[in-house]
Amino acid sequence: MISKQAVNIDHFKRSWSYTDSARNAWSEIIEKYKENNPNGKILLPSYIGWSANEGSGIFDSVLKSGLEYDFYCLGLHLEVEVADLKEKVLQNPNQLILLVHYFGFVDSNYKEITNWLLENNVFFVEDCAHAWLSDLIGGTCGRKGNYSFYSLHKLLPISTGGIMVNNSFAGNKNNNPFFELNYDLLSIYTIRRSNYKYLLNLLRDIDGIDALYKDLEDGICPQTLPVIVEDYDRTSLYHEMNNTGFGMVSLYHTMIEQLDGFQSEAAAVLSHKIINFPIHQDVTESDIDEMVLELKKILNA
Ligand SMILES: Cc1ncc(COP(=O)(O)O)c(C=O)c1O
The missing domain is CATH 3.90.1150.10 (Aspartate Aminotransferase, domain 1)
Incomplete structure:
Protein backbone atom coordinates (compact mmCIF):
# COMPACT_ATOMS: atom_id res chain seq x y z
CA MET A 1 0.00 0.00 0.00
CA ILE A 2 1.48 3.35 -1.05
CA SER A 3 -0.35 6.70 -0.91
CA LYS A 4 -0.15 9.02 -3.90
CA GLN A 5 1.77 11.56 -1.96
CA ALA A 6 3.30 11.81 1.49
CA VAL A 7 0.55 12.11 4.13
CA ASN A 8 2.34 11.59 7.44
CA ILE A 9 2.52 15.16 8.74
CA ASP A 10 5.09 14.43 11.46
CA HIS A 11 7.38 12.34 9.28
CA PHE A 12 10.87 13.91 9.15
CA LYS A 13 9.81 16.92 11.14
CA ARG A 14 12.49 18.14 13.51
CA SER A 15 11.63 19.56 16.90
CA TRP A 16 12.09 23.32 16.63
CA SER A 17 11.28 25.99 19.20
CA TYR A 18 11.46 29.58 18.07
CA THR A 19 13.31 32.05 20.25
CA ASP A 20 14.28 35.71 19.89
CA SER A 21 17.93 34.90 19.42
CA ALA A 22 20.49 32.13 19.48
CA ARG A 23 21.57 33.17 22.96
CA ASN A 24 18.01 32.71 24.26
CA ALA A 25 17.91 29.24 22.72
CA TRP A 26 21.26 28.48 24.34
CA SER A 27 19.95 29.73 27.70
CA GLU A 28 16.89 27.46 27.41
CA ILE A 29 19.11 24.49 26.65
CA ILE A 30 21.32 25.24 29.66
CA GLU A 31 18.19 25.42 31.85
CA LYS A 32 17.11 21.99 30.59
CA TYR A 33 20.54 20.58 31.38
CA LYS A 34 20.40 22.23 34.81
CA GLU A 35 17.11 20.50 35.67
CA ASN A 36 19.02 17.20 35.83
CA ASN A 37 22.38 18.67 36.82
CA PRO A 38 21.80 21.51 39.29
CA ASN A 39 25.50 21.47 40.17
CA GLY A 40 26.66 20.80 36.62
CA LYS A 41 29.43 22.38 34.62
CA ILE A 42 29.72 23.74 31.09
CA LEU A 43 32.79 23.00 28.97
CA LEU A 44 33.30 25.67 26.31
CA PRO A 45 35.66 26.22 23.39
CA SER A 46 38.52 28.65 24.09
CA TYR A 47 37.42 31.25 21.55
CA ILE A 48 34.48 33.36 22.70
CA GLY A 49 33.95 36.99 21.76
CA TRP A 50 32.44 39.98 23.54
CA SER A 51 31.40 43.48 22.47
CA ALA A 52 30.07 46.49 24.37
CA ASN A 53 26.92 46.51 22.18
CA GLU A 54 26.11 42.84 22.08
CA GLY A 55 27.82 41.34 25.08
CA SER A 56 28.80 37.73 24.43
CA GLY A 57 26.45 35.55 22.39
CA ILE A 58 27.87 32.42 23.96
CA PHE A 59 29.10 33.45 27.36
CA ASP A 60 26.27 35.65 28.67
CA SER A 61 23.99 32.61 28.88
CA VAL A 62 26.65 30.69 30.78
CA LEU A 63 27.12 33.49 33.31
CA LYS A 64 23.35 33.85 33.69
CA SER A 65 23.02 30.15 34.51
CA GLY A 66 25.34 30.47 37.48
CA LEU A 67 26.91 27.11 36.57
CA GLU A 68 30.61 26.42 36.76
CA TYR A 69 32.49 26.44 33.47
CA ASP A 70 35.82 25.59 31.93
CA PHE A 71 37.40 25.74 28.47
CA TYR A 72 38.92 23.21 26.08
CA CYS A 73 41.70 24.20 23.68
CA LEU A 74 41.30 25.27 20.07
CA GLY A 75 44.24 25.65 17.71
CA LEU A 76 45.20 28.43 15.33
CA HIS A 77 42.50 27.46 12.82
CA LEU A 78 39.84 27.01 15.51
CA GLU A 79 40.35 23.26 15.36
CA VAL A 80 39.43 21.35 18.49
CA GLU A 81 42.45 19.91 20.27
CA VAL A 82 40.84 16.54 20.59
CA ALA A 83 43.12 15.07 23.26
CA ASP A 84 42.50 18.09 25.50
CA LEU A 85 38.75 17.90 24.98
CA LYS A 86 38.65 14.18 25.77
CA GLU A 87 40.78 14.59 28.87
CA LYS A 88 38.56 17.37 30.21
CA VAL A 89 35.37 15.46 29.42
CA LEU A 90 36.65 12.33 31.16
CA GLN A 91 37.41 14.33 34.31
CA ASN A 92 33.64 14.86 34.60
CA PRO A 93 31.42 13.12 32.01
CA ASN A 94 28.30 14.88 33.33
CA GLN A 95 29.40 18.24 31.92
CA LEU A 96 27.52 19.99 29.14
CA ILE A 97 29.88 20.29 26.18
CA LEU A 98 29.44 23.08 23.64
CA LEU A 99 30.80 22.61 20.11
CA VAL A 100 30.77 25.81 18.05
CA HIS A 101 30.71 25.67 14.25
CA TYR A 102 32.46 29.00 13.75
CA PHE A 103 31.59 30.94 10.62
CA GLY A 104 29.55 28.01 9.26
CA PHE A 105 32.50 25.59 9.16
CA VAL A 106 32.70 22.16 10.73
CA ASP A 107 35.79 20.81 12.50
CA SER A 108 37.72 18.29 10.41
CA ASN A 109 37.47 15.86 13.35
CA TYR A 110 33.73 16.47 13.83
CA LYS A 111 32.82 12.84 13.16
CA GLU A 112 35.41 11.44 15.54
CA ILE A 113 34.56 13.96 18.27
CA THR A 114 30.79 13.56 18.09
CA ASN A 115 30.94 9.76 17.82
CA TRP A 116 33.16 9.69 20.88
CA LEU A 117 30.79 11.96 22.83
CA LEU A 118 27.83 9.80 21.84
CA GLU A 119 29.62 6.57 22.77
CA ASN A 120 30.41 8.06 26.16
CA ASN A 121 26.86 9.29 26.64
CA VAL A 122 27.97 12.89 27.07
CA PHE A 123 25.38 15.70 26.85
CA PHE A 124 26.54 18.02 24.08
CA VAL A 125 25.20 20.96 22.16
CA GLU A 126 26.06 22.28 18.71
CA ASP A 127 26.18 26.05 18.28
CA CYS A 128 25.00 26.45 14.69
CA ALA A 129 24.44 30.20 15.07
CA HIS A 130 26.53 30.70 11.93
CA ALA A 131 26.14 27.17 10.56
CA TRP A 132 22.46 26.49 10.28
CA LEU A 133 22.55 26.25 6.50
CA SER A 134 25.47 23.84 6.83
CA ASP A 135 23.01 21.78 8.90
CA LEU A 136 19.78 22.28 6.95
CA ILE A 137 21.15 22.24 3.40
CA GLY A 138 24.57 20.67 3.73
CA GLY A 139 23.69 18.08 6.40
CA THR A 140 27.23 18.40 7.76
CA CYS A 141 26.50 19.38 11.37
CA GLY A 142 23.76 20.14 13.88
CA ARG A 143 22.12 16.71 14.02
CA LYS A 144 24.23 14.76 16.52
CA GLY A 145 24.24 16.87 19.66
CA ASN A 146 21.35 16.57 22.13
CA TYR A 147 20.45 20.10 21.04
CA SER A 148 21.53 22.60 18.41
CA PHE A 149 20.70 26.25 18.03
CA TYR A 150 20.54 28.71 15.15
CA SER A 151 20.77 32.48 14.82
CA LEU A 152 18.43 33.43 11.98
CA HIS A 153 19.68 37.00 11.65
CA LYS A 154 23.25 35.85 11.14
CA LEU A 155 22.37 34.64 7.65
CA LEU A 156 19.12 36.38 6.70
CA PRO A 157 18.37 40.09 6.35
CA ILE A 158 16.19 40.20 9.47
CA SER A 159 16.90 41.78 12.82
CA THR A 160 16.25 38.97 15.31
CA GLY A 161 15.38 35.31 15.53
CA GLY A 162 16.72 32.06 16.87
CA ILE A 163 15.75 28.40 16.88
CA MET A 164 16.36 25.71 19.46
CA VAL A 165 16.53 22.24 17.92
CA ASN A 166 15.91 19.21 20.11
CA ASN A 167 17.61 16.36 18.30
CA SER A 168 16.35 13.68 20.68
CA PHE A 169 12.72 14.37 19.94
CA ALA A 170 10.95 14.05 16.59
CA GLY A 171 7.94 16.19 15.80
CA ASN A 172 7.08 19.69 16.79
CA LYS A 173 5.34 21.41 19.67
CA ASN A 174 5.85 25.03 18.81
CA ASN A 175 4.88 26.06 15.30
CA ASN A 176 5.98 29.25 13.68
CA PRO A 177 2.66 30.88 12.73
CA PHE A 178 4.00 32.10 9.39
CA PHE A 179 5.72 29.16 7.79
CA GLU A 180 6.97 25.74 8.69
CA LEU A 181 10.45 24.93 7.59
CA ASN A 182 11.23 22.38 10.23
CA TYR A 183 10.65 19.42 7.97
CA ASP A 184 13.98 17.69 7.66
CA LEU A 185 14.36 18.63 4.01
C1 LIG B 1 29.07 31.53 17.67
C2 LIG B 1 27.91 32.35 18.18
N1 LIG B 1 26.96 31.73 18.91
C3 LIG B 1 25.88 32.40 19.38
C4 LIG B 1 25.70 33.74 19.12
C5 LIG B 1 24.47 34.43 19.62
O1 LIG B 1 23.65 34.81 18.53
P1 LIG B 1 22.38 35.76 18.73
O2 LIG B 1 22.81 37.13 18.32
O3 LIG B 1 21.30 35.23 17.82
O4 LIG B 1 21.98 35.67 20.16
C6 LIG B 1 26.67 34.42 18.38
C7 LIG B 1 26.56 35.87 18.13
O5 LIG B 1 26.67 36.68 19.00
C8 LIG B 1 27.80 33.71 17.89
O6 LIG B 1 28.74 34.34 17.15
Missing part, protein backbone atom coordinates in the same frame (compact mmCIF):
# COMPACT_ATOMS: atom_id res chain seq x y z
CA LEU A 186 17.73 16.94 3.69
CA SER A 187 16.31 13.55 4.80
CA ILE A 188 13.28 13.95 2.55
CA TYR A 189 15.55 14.83 -0.37
CA THR A 190 17.83 11.86 0.38
CA ILE A 191 14.99 9.33 0.69
CA ARG A 192 13.26 10.51 -2.47
CA ARG A 193 16.52 10.14 -4.39
CA SER A 194 17.22 6.74 -2.90
CA ASN A 195 13.67 5.48 -3.65
CA TYR A 196 13.95 6.81 -7.18
CA LYS A 197 17.17 4.91 -7.84
CA TYR A 198 15.82 1.74 -6.25
CA LEU A 199 12.64 1.78 -8.33
CA LEU A 200 14.46 2.79 -11.51
CA ASN A 201 16.66 -0.24 -11.16
CA LEU A 202 13.69 -2.60 -10.79
CA LEU A 203 11.86 -1.02 -13.73
CA ARG A 204 14.82 -1.62 -16.06
CA ASP A 205 13.80 -5.28 -16.33
CA ILE A 206 10.21 -4.59 -17.28
CA ASP A 207 9.43 -4.48 -21.00
CA GLY A 208 7.10 -1.72 -22.06
CA ILE A 209 7.93 0.60 -19.17
CA ASP A 210 10.39 3.28 -20.18
CA ALA A 211 11.60 5.77 -17.55
CA LEU A 212 11.59 9.37 -18.74
CA TYR A 213 14.76 10.21 -16.81
CA LYS A 214 17.19 7.30 -16.70
CA ASP A 215 19.85 9.15 -14.73
CA LEU A 216 19.41 10.97 -11.48
CA GLU A 217 22.00 13.73 -11.52
CA ASP A 218 23.46 15.14 -8.30
CA GLY A 219 21.32 17.88 -6.83
CA ILE A 220 18.01 16.66 -8.29
CA CYS A 221 15.14 15.81 -5.92
CA PRO A 222 12.44 13.88 -7.81
CA GLN A 223 8.77 14.48 -7.09
CA THR A 224 7.69 11.16 -8.65
CA LEU A 225 9.16 8.68 -11.15
CA PRO A 226 7.52 9.30 -14.54
CA VAL A 227 7.53 6.58 -17.20
CA ILE A 228 6.14 5.99 -20.67
CA VAL A 229 3.79 3.01 -20.79
CA GLU A 230 4.40 1.45 -24.20
CA ASP A 231 2.20 -1.63 -24.65
CA TYR A 232 -0.59 -1.28 -22.15
CA ASP A 233 -3.42 1.19 -21.76
CA ARG A 234 -2.15 3.87 -19.41
CA THR A 235 -5.55 4.71 -17.94
CA SER A 236 -6.31 1.05 -17.18
CA LEU A 237 -2.92 0.66 -15.53
CA TYR A 238 -3.60 3.78 -13.46
CA HIS A 239 -6.91 2.38 -12.19
CA GLU A 240 -5.67 -1.16 -11.64
CA MET A 241 -2.66 -0.02 -9.64
CA ASN A 242 -4.69 2.42 -7.55
CA ASN A 243 -7.36 -0.22 -6.92
CA THR A 244 -4.70 -2.49 -5.41
CA GLY A 245 -3.46 0.29 -3.14
CA PHE A 246 -0.55 1.77 -5.08
CA GLY A 247 -0.96 5.50 -5.51
CA MET A 248 -0.01 6.15 -9.12
CA VAL A 249 -0.65 9.58 -10.55
CA SER A 250 -0.93 10.89 -14.08
CA LEU A 251 -0.15 14.54 -13.64
CA TYR A 252 -0.33 15.69 -17.23
CA HIS A 253 -2.75 13.32 -18.91
CA THR A 254 -4.92 16.01 -20.53
CA MET A 255 -3.46 19.03 -22.28
CA ILE A 256 -4.97 22.52 -22.41
CA GLU A 257 -7.19 22.99 -25.42
CA GLN A 258 -4.88 25.68 -26.77
CA LEU A 259 -2.44 22.86 -27.51
CA ASP A 260 -4.94 21.05 -29.73
CA GLY A 261 -3.29 20.53 -33.05
CA PHE A 262 0.05 21.78 -31.82
CA GLN A 263 2.73 19.56 -33.25
CA SER A 264 4.74 18.32 -30.30
CA GLU A 265 5.45 14.78 -29.24
CA ALA A 266 5.03 15.77 -25.62
CA ALA A 267 1.47 16.96 -26.08
CA ALA A 268 0.43 14.51 -28.79
CA VAL A 269 2.09 11.31 -27.58
CA LEU A 270 3.52 11.51 -24.09
CA SER A 271 0.37 12.84 -22.46
CA HIS A 272 -1.44 9.62 -23.46
CA LYS A 273 1.30 7.31 -22.21
CA ILE A 274 2.76 8.89 -19.10
CA ILE A 275 2.23 7.57 -15.62
CA ASN A 276 4.07 8.53 -12.42
CA PHE A 277 5.16 6.15 -9.67
CA PRO A 278 5.24 7.36 -6.03
CA ILE A 279 8.72 7.57 -4.47
CA HIS A 280 7.94 9.99 -1.62
CA GLN A 281 9.40 9.91 1.87
CA ASP A 282 6.72 7.64 3.38
CA VAL A 283 7.61 4.89 0.87
CA THR A 284 9.99 2.07 1.88
CA GLU A 285 11.98 -0.27 -0.36
CA SER A 286 9.71 -3.17 0.57
CA ASP A 287 6.69 -1.05 -0.49
CA ILE A 288 8.45 -0.57 -3.82
CA ASP A 289 9.11 -4.32 -4.14
CA GLU A 290 5.40 -4.99 -3.62
CA MET A 291 4.41 -2.28 -6.08
CA VAL A 292 6.67 -3.71 -8.78
CA LEU A 293 5.30 -7.22 -8.19
CA GLU A 294 1.78 -5.88 -8.67
CA LEU A 295 2.85 -4.00 -11.78
CA LYS A 296 4.32 -7.15 -13.31
CA LYS A 297 1.17 -9.11 -12.46
CA ILE A 298 -1.01 -6.55 -14.24
CA LEU A 299 1.21 -6.22 -17.28
CA ASN A 300 1.56 -9.98 -17.70
CA ALA A 301 -2.09 -10.86 -17.08
